[in-house]
Amino acid sequence: MLARSIQSRLPQATLQLTEIPLTVRRDGSGPLHLQLAEQLREGVRDGRLRGGHRLPSTRDLARQLGVSRSVAQSAYDQLHAEGWIEGKTGSGTYVADVVPLEPAQATPRRPKPAPPRPLLTLRPGIPYVEPTADAGWRRAWREVSAQPPARGYEDAAGLPALRTALAEYVARTRGIACGPDNVLVTNGSAHGLRLLLSATRRPGESIAIEDPGYLSAVRAARNHGLPIIDIPVDSDGLRVDLLGPEPAAVYVTPSHQYPLGGRLPVARRNALVEWARRTGATVIEDDYDSEFRYDVAPLPALAQLDLDRVVHLGTMSKMLSPSLRLGWLVASPDTVDLLAAHREDTGDWPSWPVQAAVLAMLREGYLDQLVRRGRRRYAERCAQVVDQLSPYGEVLGRDAGLHVTLILPAHLNDRTIAAAAEAAGVKVAPLSDYRRSTPGPPGLVIGYATPTTPNLQKALTLLTKVLATS
Ligand SMILES: Cc1ncc(COP(=O)(O)O)c(C=O)c1O
Numbered sequence: 232m233l234a235r236s237i238q239s240r241l242p243q244a245t246l247q248l249t250e251i252p253l254t255v256r257r258d259g260s261g262p263l264h265l266q267l268a269e270q271l272r273e274g275v276r277d278g279r280l281r282g283g284h285r286l287p288s289t290r291d292l293a294r295q296l297g298v299s300r301s302v303a304q305s306a307y308d309q310l311h312a313e314g315w316i317e318g319k320t321g322s323g324t325y326v327a328d329v330v331p332l333e334p335a336q337a338t339p340r341r342p343k344p345a346p347p348r349p350l351l352t353l354r355p356g357i358p359y360v361e362p363t364a365d366a367g368w369r370r371a372w373r374e375v376s377a378q379p380p381a382r383g384y385e386d387a388a389g390l391p392a393l394r395t396a397l398a399e400y401v402a403r404t405r406g407i408a409c410g411p412d413n414v415l416v417t418n419g420s421a422h423g424l425r426l427l428l429s430a431t432r433r434p435g436e437s438i439a440i441e442d443p444g445y446l447s448a449v450r451a452a453r454n455h456g457l458p459i460i461d462i463p464v465d466s467d468g469l470r471v472d473l474l475g476p477e478p479a480a481v482y483v484t485p486s487h488q489y490p491l492g493g494r495l496p497v498a499r500r501n502a503l504v505e506w507a508r509r510t511g512a513t514v515i516e517d518d519y520d521s522e523f524r525y526d527v528a529p530l531p532a533l534a535q536l537d538l539d540r541v542v543h544l545g546t547m548s549k550m551l552s553p554s555l556r557l558g559w560l561v562a563s564p565d566t567v568d569l570l571a572a573h574r575e576d577t578g579d580w581p582s583w584p585v586q587a588a589v590l591a592m593l594r595e596g597y598l599d600q601l602v603r604r605g606r607r608r609y610a611e612r613c614a615q616v617v618d619q620l621s622p623y624g625e626v627l628g629r630d631a632g633l634h635v636t637l638i639l640p641a642h643l644n645d646r647t648i649a650a651a652a653e654a655a656g657v658k659v660a661p662l663s664d665y666r667r668s669t670p671g672p673p674g675l676v677i678g679y680a681t682p683t684t685p686n687l688q689k690a691l692t693l694l695t696k697v698l699a700t701s
Pocket residue numbers: 355356357418419420421422445484489517519545546547548553557558
């Protein structure tokens with residue numbers, strides 16, 4: 232019908248092959264019918280073929296090109312299926328009335344200028360990652376590779392066996408009495424936080440965040456349109472006494488305040504949970520590096536006090552590598568169900584092989600081994616850093632984690648010092664970058680985990696030279 236109406240609107244002569252010089256190559260350039268189809272498509276795109284233009288019959292086309300009729304028919308079938316041509320065999324085939332759009336071209340990004348020379352890094356965040364795969368890592372992946380892929384989408388809350396293993400792990404290492412229904416497997420703490428905000432918070436509600444605090448948490452709150460209430464931090468962590476009735480949630484790093492390094496003492500923990508019970512707020516506990524404590528055993532998690540009010544975020548990022556993108560969220564079963572239902576829509580849960588590998592690592596005791604190894608390595612490095620930086624200021628957070636904060640004399644500008652360190656070849660993070668409205672002394676946040684042992688010393692030598700002349 233449509234073909235006939237185009238035909239009556241635009242009576243056209245049948246395409247002569249001289250107008251579109253069709254050719255077929257038998258040199259491995261691809262199936263003949265697809266070669267033909269592409270040349271006809273190109274004719275429509277560049278305007279040589281217009282809506283209503285009659286195409287030769289498949290018999291004529293085949294004869295003229297010296298191909299079988301089924302090749303010509305397949306080319307027309309292809310173009311017909313895509314909507315470039317209309318009409319039925321027998322009543323004529325016509326070019327459809329389409330306005331061709333140029334297909335998108337891959338546009339290469341302009342290459343970024345190469346950094347002048349590789350910088351040593353003392354920025355916090357990334358653990359030391361072994362340069363070669365060790366036996367525990369290989370064993371876990373061998374175990375995964377021996378299994379066929381999971382059949383479906385799997386459980387949006389995470390693999391049931393992994394949730395059970397993680398519940399046992401956080402009960403044993405963090406003192407949280409919980410079961411698999413309390414655990415949701417995440418793509419890391421940052422993802423867990425964002426998921427929680429997307430699924431539970433309403434625009435206009437506010438969130439209290441430590442100041443200075445974790446920039447990624449600040450960005451997450453901003454992206455979700457949540458006004459942020461800055462809560463000052465002292466050497467014991469969050470000033471719980473300064474929390475008012477307004478926030479619907481508070482983000483806190485009780486085991487190792489990020490970045491100043493304090494740990495929330497039991498009286499403040501109790502006060503925080505009581506505040507949450509009174510106001511109905513949610514406490515978001517980011518437990519990002521609590522495995523690494525050098526003075527005493529890891530402190531119990533805040534979530535052990537109340538899983539209805541506290542949501543606990545854990546991660547593999549510091550124990551093994553952030554590249555795994557795997558973490559866990561521990562909360563009430565209702566919260567876990569709500570988040571899992573949210574994820575049913577977004578589909579953003581960790582892939583089955585990664586979950587299966589982490590399950591194998593937990594079962595084999597590999598994670599415990601990594602923590603023991605890391606604790607020894609980082610304790611030594613922490614002592615080395617404290618030793619070399621102490622002459623330049625007060626070193627905070629020296630008992631735990633993978634970074635310390637060097638508090639500098641008040642007259643110094645930490646951003647200027649970080650820039651001078653970078654010019655000397657070493658990257659450090661100025662404390663001012665983590666501050667929002669609460670003033671405080673300048674400082675440098677120094678991660679000591681990432682470099683190799685010789686590079687750590689080189690970086691410290693460069694940094695102390697900069698500090699000595701500042
Ligand atoms: C305070 C804090 N929380 C969490 C993380 C880890 O986040 P993720 O698990 O998303 O890698 C980091 C890493 O640098 C961090 O510093």
